[in-house]
Amino acid sequence: xxxxxxxxxxxxxxxxxxxxxxxxxxxxxxxxxxxxxxxxxxxxxxxxxxxxxxxxxxxxxxxxxxxxxxxxxxxxxxxxxxxxxxxxxxxxxxxxxxxxxxxxxxxxxxxxxxxxxxxxxxxxxxxxxxxxxxxxxxxxxxxxxxxxxxxxxxxxxxxxxxxxxxxxxxxxxxxxxxxxxxxxxxxxxxxxxxxxxxxxxxxxxxxxxxxxxxxxxxxxxxxxxxxxxxxxxxxxxxxxxxxxxxxxxxxxxxxxxxxxxxxxxxxxxxxxxxxxxxxxxxxxx
Numbered sequence: 001x002x003x004x005x006x007x008x009x010x011x012x013x014x015x016x017x018x019x020x021x022x023x024x025x026x027x028x029x030x031x032x033x034x035x036x037x038x039x040x041x042x043x044x045x046x047x048x049x050x051x052x053x054x055x056x057x058x059x060x061x062x063x064x065x066x067x068x069x070x071x072x073x074x075x076x077x078x079x080x081x082x083x084x085x086x087x088x089x090x091x092x093x094x095x096x097x098x099x100x101x102x103x104x105x106x107x108x109x110x111x112x113x114x115x116x117x118x119x120x121x122x123x124x125x126x127x128x129x130x131x132x133x134x135x136x137x138x139x140x141x142x143x144x145x146x147x148x149x150x151x152x153x154x155x156x157x158x159x160x161x162x163x164x165x166x167x168x169x170x171x172x173x174x175x176x177x178x179x180x181x182x183x184x185x186x187x188x189x190x191x192x193x194x195x196x197x198x199x200x201x202x203x204x205x206x207x208x209x210x211x212x213x214x215x216x217x218x219x220x221x222x223x224x225x226x227x228x229x230x231x232x233x234x235x236x237x238x239x240x241x242x243x244x245x246x247x248x249x250x251x252x253x254x255x256x257x258x259x260x261x262x263x264x265x266x267x268x269x270x271x272x273x274x275x276x277x278x279x280x281x282x283x284x285x
Contacts, residue, residue, distance in 0.1 A: 002045045004037075009058065010084035015065035019044040020054035027095045028085060029057035030078075030102025032125065032263075033172070034200060036064030038182040039099055043266045046276035047097075051283060055097065058085050060105075062201035064186050073204055075128055075212075078105040079112070086116065095119040097279075099266060100237070104128040111223035120228040121279055123266050124236040127221055127247040131211035143209035156197035163188055163196055173237060173263040182267065214243075221250035228254045229282045231275055233265040255282060 004017035017037040027047070031039040037057035044055040059066040060078050069077070082105055086094050095118050098106035103125025110117040131139045157163040167180045188196045212220075228251050238244035248254055257278050261271035 002048065004041070004044070004057075007056065009088040010081070013067045014061070014081060014085055015059045016056050016085065017041070017044075018054060018056045020048040020052075022054065024048075024052055024054040025095075026054045026056055026089060026091055027097050027121075028082065028089075028091065029055055030082065030096060030098040030105055031057065031060065031063070032100030032102055034063065034187075034204060035099070035183050036060075036186045038064070038186040039264070039267055040097070041182045041267070042269065042272035043097075043276055046273060047279060050276065050280045056085070056089060058082075059186075060102075062204050064199065068201040068203075072209065073201070073206075074208060074210065075101070075104055076108055078102075079109045082106070082109055083113070083116070092116070093118045095121065097121045097123075098125065099123040100125040100263065107224060108220055110226055111220040114223070114225050117226050119226055119283075120224070121283075122228065122230045123275070124231070124233050124238060124263050126230055126238065126244065126251070127217045129208075129211055130214045130217050130243075133213045133215075136210065136213075139207070139211060140209055142207045146206045147209075151202045154197045154199075154202060156191065156195050158195055160185060160188055160196055163198070174235075175262070175264055176268075179264050179268050214246075218246065218250050221247055222252070224251055224253075226253065229279065230254060230256045231265070231278055232256065232258045233261040233263055233271075234258055235261070236263045236265065257282070 004019050007016040007018050009016050029040045036059045040057040060081050061069040096106040103122040106120055164177050164181050164184045167184050168177050187199050189199050232238050261268050265271045266275045
């Protein structure tokens with residue numbers, strides 16, 4: 001696998017990893033919640049080799065090596081990270097390769113700014129988490145109260161393998177150590193006493209103040225006009241859940257592929273090659 005080149009984008013605010021020749025057509029890759037650009041470390045080199053493209057994967061604000069944000073981390077705020085990265089790279093129209101939360105950001109951007117998005121390639125993510133309109137006051141209360149509480153100190157560990165084990169044990173979705181290792185490694189910083197601690201902004205763990213209602217997310221998905229490939233893990237977060245079925249039905253030009261693997265199937269060592277082959281075959285047809 002080729003080694004990525006580190007980048008700083010958007011005036012240094014965003015960190016990124018780039019695979020492939022700078023002159024090649026560029027795809028922008030968007031990771032999931034609490035992950036980082038290393039999410040694409042097993043997929044991007046395969047796509048670069050097969051398609052002759054360049055893949056630039058960003059760390060969203062508060063994640064990886066990117067700066068922390070002073071304000072909130074609402075889903076739509078990450079759209080600015082996407083647009084800022086595209087503007088820095090000179091991408092007026094772009095193919096987005098996006099996983100989980102990154103897929104939500106990609107969908108919102110494609111709906112609001114269709115002139116900026118050529119194609120969506122989504123990995124185990126479509127649309128966004130929602131709150132029913134009647135539950136909005138309770139959601140706001142939860143977020144406001146959480147914002148008033150002191151932040152917990154960043155978790156620290158005696159070594160990186162202990163940090164990997166903590167991610168495996170406490171992840172929001174099931175993940176094994178080999179899959180998690182690249183993500184955890186990029187999210188760690190070494191301390192003077194030999195320990196390591198997480199770089200990610202602790203405020204990312206706070207509940208959202210406001211979420212879009214289901215009807216709003218449905219309208220966003222219906223507004224997407226570009227071709228969409230959705231690659232799902234058989235044991236991922238979508239499947240045949242009602243929310244996922246409704247989301248898929250709302251997208252006009254959707255191709256769905258379900259592959260073996262979990263939520264991070266594009267990073268699983270045994271499945272990444274199959275994910276790459278699926279994307280290449282769809283892109284070339």
